[in-house]
Each structure stands twice: as structure tokens, then as C-alpha cells.
Amino acid sequence: MDHFLYKNGALFAEDVAIADIAATVGTPFYVYSTATLLRHFTLFDEALAGMDHLVCYAMKAASNQAILKTLANAGAGMDVVSGGEYLRAKAAGVPGERIVFSGVGKTADEIRLALTGGIRQFNVESEPEMEVLNRVAGEVGVMAPITIRVNPDVDAKTHAKIATGKSENKFGIPIARAREVYALAASLENLEVIGIDVHIGSQLTDLAPFELAYQKVAELTEMLRSEGHNICRLDLGGGLGIPYARSNEAPPLPIDYGKLIERTVGHLGCEIEIEPGRLIAGNAGCMVSEVIYVKSGEGRDFLILDGAMNDLIRPAMYEAHHDIVPVIEPAPGAEQTPYDIVGPVCESGDTFAKQRLMPPLAAGDLVAFRSAGAYGAVMSSEYNTRPLIPEVLVHGDQYAVIRPRPTFDEIINRDTIPEWL
Incomplete structure (x- = not known):
């Protein structure tokens, strides 16, 4: 569910008309719904009710400070x-x-930053990282709390570029080597082993891979405890998917995911952490763009938009689907025509959809890319010297620009020309 709905023939974000934002901010832009962000966070929080837990938002999905503060306040x-x-x-x-703090390539400077600024835990991914963490913690004079990320060799059955739990992936240590790696961690004097971390991938639409992975984690927990390790926290990662196409079957609900967690690891008495990102932010955001031209080609027609692959790279990078809808609601039964929907960047990959059925559209009309709140703005670039597009947050009948569009002068003046030129 989201809070982007047609009202009186026009698309709204909560109680704000999308067209009104476009008239003020210009296109393209991202717009987020506070109500949707909070609803999705609350679904996860309530799904773990009864267990000691913390829902840690995976901020790589959408990291504007206004979004972070909205969720942190909750x-x-x-x-x-x-x-x-x-x-x-x-x-x-x-x-x-x-x-x-997760990630396979934490540098010594990043580790020092977190140790001095305060950190809940590091999710350690390798022995070399563990040794650097131990050294830096000793230099800072603190104990570093760690979980160790294990790779359970579970196929998440998701896109190859976002699968992280198979043996060939770069993430974590093989679960078969967990005993020796935990023994190493216990021998390092500046590390405090507190738990286990696992994350098998993103955009999962089936709970079965989670169940298999968490069963392995439960078995590992009991084995490590029998060897004297204080396993009191389980970081179970994120990855629950969203329905990008409204016609698709809905992925599992957070409440069912919570029941799975309780069934597989609830008996261990551990504090549970989960790290959802996409399901919290994905359907909470849309990208809005304007039609520049309607172009007739050889055997196909094109909708050329002012939004491009540098603004929303997911279709080019992952072959991802986004529902694309007109901001003005089509009349019931309006005839639909297949279009290739493309941007203005000089790349054939700058294509959002091929032969997508759309109602009649003309230059100047607005369209909205649904489910664009996750991995949209955060993955955008200034390719072709196209400014990063604004981000807008809606709260009821209010909205605010939470990242302005830079001017061309601001972009160009970041360059420095050497004296010899």
C-alpha cells in the first residue's frame, strides 16, 4: 500500500497534488510520502512485537536526512x-x-570514525577486516562490538546483481568456517563478539530462502554457544521484496516474515535485528517526469521524457520494471497505445520501458514512476551534466524540498582547471 492515489482525476501524494509540486519545483523530481514510510516501518516493528528487537533501516535504499529523521523519530x-x-x-x-555498520570493505579510517563516534556493532565480513578492527580499537582504547557475517550458501532466487548469500558471492565468511573464525575473534583482545549476522539478498518474493538461512543460523548459534561464545544478538539482514508491477502477486507480508523469524530463531532468546530498506522506502516514493516529445519511429512510437537513466538507473542496470502512470487520470476505457518510454541521454540503455501500453499522452503531460523510492535518488548521477533532480517530502497537505536541484554554475564550478591551462 502507498499514499499515491488519484483524487478528482489527478494524482496526489497524500493530500498534495503532484501537478502542484511540478509547477513549483520543475521536473523531473522525486517525491516521498511520510505516511507510507511510517506505515511500512511500523509493519516491521509490529511484526517483531514480543521479541527483543530493533528495526535498522538500510539507508542505502534512500538516504536523504529528512527520510532518516522521519524514521529515527519513529x-x-x-x-x-x-x-x-x-x-x-x-x-x-x-x-x-x-x-x-555493515559492508565488505570498511577502511581503517571508517572504523575509527565509528568507534570514536559511537556504534551499536560492526558486522564483520572477513578475517583481515577483523584484524584491522582489532588494531584500530586498540589504538582508540575501546572494545569493538561485533557480529560475524556468515554466508549460508542459500540461493535467494533474486536478480544476480542483488543476491548476496551464495557461496560465490563476495559477502561474509562460509558458514562451514564459522567455528574457526569465531575462535579467532575470541582471541583478539579488543573485540567483543556479541552475535551472528546474515543477509542473503534483496527483492526476495518468497520466504523459503529466509527460512533455510535462519535455520542454519539457529544451528550455528547453538554450536557457538556450546563452545563458549556469547551469542546474544542475531542480525538477520533485510531483503523482503515489493510488488513493482501492480499486476504481480504481492510478496510476503512483514507479519508473515515476523512469524518466520519467531519460528526459526525465537527460541534462542537473542535480540533480533532486521535491516529492511526497499520495503520501507520503495513504494513511498515516485519519480515525476514530463513528456518532451512524442516521436513516431519505424514500427514503434516513443515517449521521450525529461527524466533519464542518470535520474533512475534501475531499468538500465537491473532490467527493472516500474509502473508508469499519467498524473492526470485517464478516462475510463481510454484507448492504450504501446510506446517505448525513453529519456534524452545519448545511450540506447536510456530506456525505461519497451512497448508499454499507455493512454494518449502529449508533450507537456506529466507521468509518475511508481515504486521509485528505493535505489532511485541515491543511485543517480550527473551524467551528461544533468543536475541531480530535487527530492520532495510530503506530510499530509504540506510538502518541502529536501534536496534542491543544483544550478549549472554550481555543477561546473566544482571543477578546478590547473594553472598550466
């Missing part, structure tokens, strides 16, 4: 994967004890 922790994300979370007012 009680969310944050899952970060870089020093920049750590600083962004702190700037949004998230305390260090609610920040989890």
Missing part, C-alpha cells in the same frame, strides 16, 4: 555501509547505539 535504527552514511545518520540525529 524508533528506527540505521544500517550503514560507509563512513559517509554513518556521518549522514549522525547528522540526522541518530545516536551511535542505534547504528549498525
